[in-house]
Amino acid sequence: GAGVSQSPSNKVTEKGKDVELRCDPISGHTALYWYRQRLGQGLEFLIYFQGNSAPDKSGLPSDRFSAERTGESVSTLTIQRTQQEDSAVYLCASSSRGLAYEQYFGPGTRLTVT
Amino acid sequence: SQQGEEDPQALSIQEGENATMNCSYKTSINNLQWYRQNSGRGLVHLILIRSNEREKHSGRLRVTLDTSKKSSSLLITASRAADTASYFCATDSTLTFGKGTMLLVSP
Numbered sequence: 001g002a003g004v005s006q007s008p009s010n011k012v013t014e015k016g017k018d019v020e021l022r023c024d025p026i027s028g029h030t031a032l033y034w035y036r037q038r039l040g041q042g043l044e045f046l047i048y049f050q051g052n053s054a055p056d057k058s059g060l061p062s063d064r065f066s067a068e069r070t071g072e073s074v075s076t077l078t079i080q081r082t083q084q085e086d087s088a089v090y091l092c093a094s095s096s097r098g099l100a101y102e103q104y105f106g107p108g109t110r111l112t113v114t
Numbered sequence: 115s116q117q118g119e120e121d122p123q124a125l126s127i128q129e130g131e132n133a134t135m136n137c138s139y140k141t142s143i144n145n146l147q148w149y150r151q152n153s154g155r156g157l158v159h160l161i162l163i164r165s166n167e168r169e170k171h172s173g174r175l176r177v178t179l180d181t182s183k184k185s186s187s188l189l190i191t192a193s194r195a196a197d198t199a200s201y202f203c204a205t206d207s208t209l210t211f212g213k214g215t216m217l218l219v220s221p
Contacts, residue, residue: 035211040213041213042202042210042211042212042213042214043157043202043204043210043211044210045210091157093157102147102159102162103147103149103159104159105149105156105157105158105159106156107156108156
């Protein structure tokens with residue numbers, strides 16, 4: 001079956017512009033996660049959606065970052081007024097229920113802010 | 115605080131040797147998971163061990179969990195060049211992955 005997909009795979013943007021990253025989770029997975037990975041670093045948790053519960057936004061680094069999820073399907077991560085330090089790979093993952101279950105990761109979106 | 119810190123940061127071995135990497139965490143957990151990340155296949159789940167388990171095997175992988183020490187180890191036996199990757203642990207109590215252990219297996 002199809003795995004987690006993300007688009008675009010690469011995005012180059014100018015400082016100050018807004019970007020929107022998309023994640024399509026595995027069908028039927030109720031939990032969806034966004035992470036950021038800077039070069040040579042571990043994964044930094046950003047936001048977690050679980051079913052119809054209020055999302056856990058505790059990892060969002062600033063109010064320039066926001067994410068939405070439509071039901072139990074597509075999610076978009078929006079970064080407003082991008083800064084150079086936002087350059088990273090943004091990874092999306094989904095799991096069948098929640099934190100007790102393994103996460104399936106997408107290939108990521110490589111964001112470069114010039 | 116960092117949850118899921120792996121050590122060593124880097125490990126270089128020859129094919130056929132065993133590789134052991136460790137993970138420490140800070141809070142109580144229900145499960146701990148190990149993931150592998152390489153350029154070819156992205157980030158892939160390897161194995162999940164629950165807090166009431168002490169050891170789990172999957173192929174050439176052996177994971178142990180010591181909840182009293184809040185630590186886990188991942189052993190890869192008879193390593194292959196294809197095992198070259200970064201290995202991360204993560205717990206269900208927080209969604210944080212450490213910097214990982216970078217394993218290099220030389221032919």
